[in-house]
Amino acid sequence: MDKNISFTLKVWRQRGPKEKGHFQTIPVKDMPGDTSFLEMLDIVNEELINKGEEPIVFDHDCREGICGMCSLYINGHPHGPATGATTCQIYIRRFNDGDVVTVEPWRSAGFPVIRDLMVDRGAYDKIMQAGGYVSVNTGGIPDANAIPIPKPIADEAMDAAACIGCGACAAACKNGSAMLFVSAKVSQLALLPQGKVEAARRAKAMLAKMDELGFGNCTNTRACEAECPKCISISNIARLNREFIAAKLAD
Amino acid sequence: MATIDSKIPEGALAEKWTNYKAHQKLVNPANKRRLDIIVVGTGLAGASAAASLGALGFKVLNFCIQDSPRRAHSIAAQGGINAAKNYQNYGDSVSRLFYDTIKGGDYRAREANVYRLAEVSNAIIDQCVAQGVPFAREYGGLLDNRSFGGAQVSRTFYARGQTGQQLLLGAYSALSREVQRGNVKLYTRHEMLDVVLVKDSEGVERARGILARNLVTGKIERFAAHAVVIGTGGYGNTYFLSTNAMGCNGSAAMQCYRKGAYFANPCFAQIHPTCIPVHGDKQSKLTLMSESLRNDGRIWVPKKIEDAKALQAGTKKPTDIPDEDRDFYLERRYPAFGNLVPRDVASRAAKERCDAGFGVNNTGLAVFLDFKYAIERLGEDVVRARYGNLFDMYEEITDENPYKTPMMIFPAIHYTMGGIWVDYELMTSIKGLFAIGEANFSDHGANRLGASALMQGLADGYFVLPYTIQNYLSDQIQVPRFSTDLPEFEAAEKALKARINKLMSIKGNRSVDSIHKELGHVMWDFVGMGRTKESLTTAIAKLKEVRKTFYSDLRIPGSADDLNVELEKALRLEDFIGIGELMAYDALNREESCGGHFREEHQTPEGEALRHDDKFSYVACWKYTGEGNEPELIKEDLNYQFTKVQTRNYKN
């Protein structure tokens, strides 16, 4: 059985994007180890509500590590101390009695804070809209097995496609770069014959949008890869670079 | 009494959809630009519909409550999507997929709709592959399939354990393209809080818009359109604990219901057999372990009650129990399908064992899913390759290693087959209001087969609604764009603000979640896996109390004109209470057992579900009669013309 853990929660509170934020310190007593991190925040919120205070605002939805909605920066790591897991998949048993647990929002110019720990990740949607698709209409499609795709290629595309668009890459990056996100989508579609047709256009359009939205320049520190909850590889960034440079040289 | 016209086209089953498409009315390209369509929801159904309608040239307004369309809970579907491709040469066909779905739904689905679903299933796979969905492939480069519960052919296409994610990202990318082309306008962090009906010149009420709350600013915003499409998913969170995402809700459906749309078969909720058991009262949601685990895992409880007691007390470990003392109850009861029986059957069998005292964890509410045999047969590496990510997830949550000790699982609420009533054209009983995906009721009858939800969501969005909505819109082309200053919008907004103010001014002592948990307990205990007349009558009484607590003791901090998560939850909870009541009324009315609905009074001597086709072969459509009043029942007869209705048999 899991034991109960007591610790100090230091959580970022901020009313709005333009307002000044601060840390609120909340002691947490006897939290069962099998409580998930977000359930712990639910419990803390319940106590705040009972005291007549406003609850801590944070994004979350599926709570099984796939929707990409949860987004906390816990003790210096996006999605907390575990590797290959999202915030909602972190359990209290990972922490020790007496720990100070600092929770911050994603901090990046591309992700302005909305309230407390909730940030606006609309920039990722805009990057996708710039070209993160195969231009096909509904219907009139050849049979799914018309083009065989070698299994290793399909698997590699799937590795890239596992990205959940949570924003941890840009949050972890000291340069505030969204390259891992952009490269994962560009890679997935560039690898598959269906997406190859417009690969050059896609790479240029998505990168231009990323730059325009104020994300930084990638300097290959690999922090994104290390913190990515889906372990997306930076080899995708190399592929994006390749696609982009080739496209520009061909122009 | 109102009558129901489900508008099923004439002709043989296999020709209905072809005939419909050949004779339906279309809207020409120049007119499409002048027609606005609101699509609420960006899951598989909503995103695929918005993208397809946008590609056709309609002006689409697409809404979601999350920060991005890609967060919709379709993303969490793990296992796969069915299609009748017959790539594996197992003898699959459209009619077999149709038959399996009808039978899986326990003969409570509409034949014509299900046949159409099976018919368009193959096009979905083609569409997704063209979008760049990286389905699993074999070494020859062609698509791979896996098996799923309720079918004897291998027809499920998958992308690792993330099929829902990949299909949703495909639809989301198509949607993103239409946003870029200016055909779709996205409204994220917007929650629909009412549907607005406007009378036309002939006095017919039509859905002409919605009110939505901007979740960041708290402002109520008005949106007008020529038609409204609801793709907001199911209402499983009525039970508080479910496999649904925290934000999943039945509010859009309830708003339609309150405006006159029928709510069909609300009591048909699916309980998924393979979820991680509840661990404590602070738990916020239940985690699903993919049904695909049942391909290689064997489900068991101890044969001897003393072993079960020892497991519950923690004095014995599962590995201490020898094979001969293990009761593989699914294999024992259903030799033909074994561990791959449909979900409702597997869930009930687990409940039956636990009720008899054979549960294996400290609460006595869990059974084992054991991979020991698969590891012996295939080796740990193969098992790791197939299920590694699921095993890791299990270990992170429970702190137990499933390679060494069997997993513990228990059923949990997962999907709702019931929903807004729609006709063959997916139009509700309100003109111009459509419902697609899990939000409607149409295709799964009383039970949904695994890997069919993704199929239905995408079928509705890509291949059905874009046709049928034109049949409605073709006579709307003369109608100019609406102003949101119409008195109907004014009145709706006034009523909505009054509703919000009412909740804000209760200023009681209970948080939304605490009342929601109370609702969940009532639902699970009295409208859960096994229902009786008595339990349902109790439920209705208890739900009245929950409603009273809600209106007298709710506390919402903060202000309504601002970001306010507690207010969002309170509005949803108010609707969940209404849905809970609807479910209880419907379950009480349906005096038979079928699919996900099990009335303990109606079972065979072996404990299997007992249907009463003579009395209950109908869709129960509930019509709103005012807040707190008993709703009115309208029946749509399920006139089975092409299928022989049988008792479901997974034994041989």
Add this chain to the structure above:
Amino acid sequence: MWLSNSSIGRKVVMSVTGLALILFLTFHMAMNLVAIFSGDAYNMICEFLGANWYALVATAGLAALVVIHIVYAFWLTMQNRAARGSERYAVSAKPKGVEWASQNMLVLGIIVVLGLALHLFNFWAKMQLPEVLHMLGMHVDTTNVANGVYHIANTFSCPVYSILYLVWLVALWFHLTHGFWSALHTLGWNNKIWFERWRMIGNIYSTIVVLGFAVVVLYYWLCGGAC
């Protein structure tokens, strides 16, 4: 122009100039090693690379590479700081697998530039520069302009200079270990398999280059060039 208005383009400039500088370092290092084996041979090279037109063109090219590399480094860093947003994390931890060098390239680069300044003062200002000034008609002493060995022995006989040079070389090593594979990665010449290979090759290469320089420093410092 995509080399200045796209993030990958800017990185390509860093990458290409960086690789060119690595190539230069390799030649320079090889040349230095000659000083250990034969002072005369080394001085011949110094003569050859004196104020001849080709050497001057190469020097100008080299200077341009360095300047572009530095200007882009500051430009990118400014943009990247802006992209981080106004608020900094209160707690930050270095994730596993992240090299220290990769997150401190600018600091390392600044140390390298300071070392370069020292180096220019110690050698270039006494060798090629006086020659050029002389050619321009100025009155300067040109006795030792091609006597490289003399300058080496002179400089490294001073322990302060030797230690500063060694610090400089350590910073250069860190800068190169990241710079090498990162440059290739930026150009797109990388994938999952080559990732570890390039890193290993980069580490070995940087070590050889830096050791080659260090050996000359140590040789002249500890043995006065005569053991």
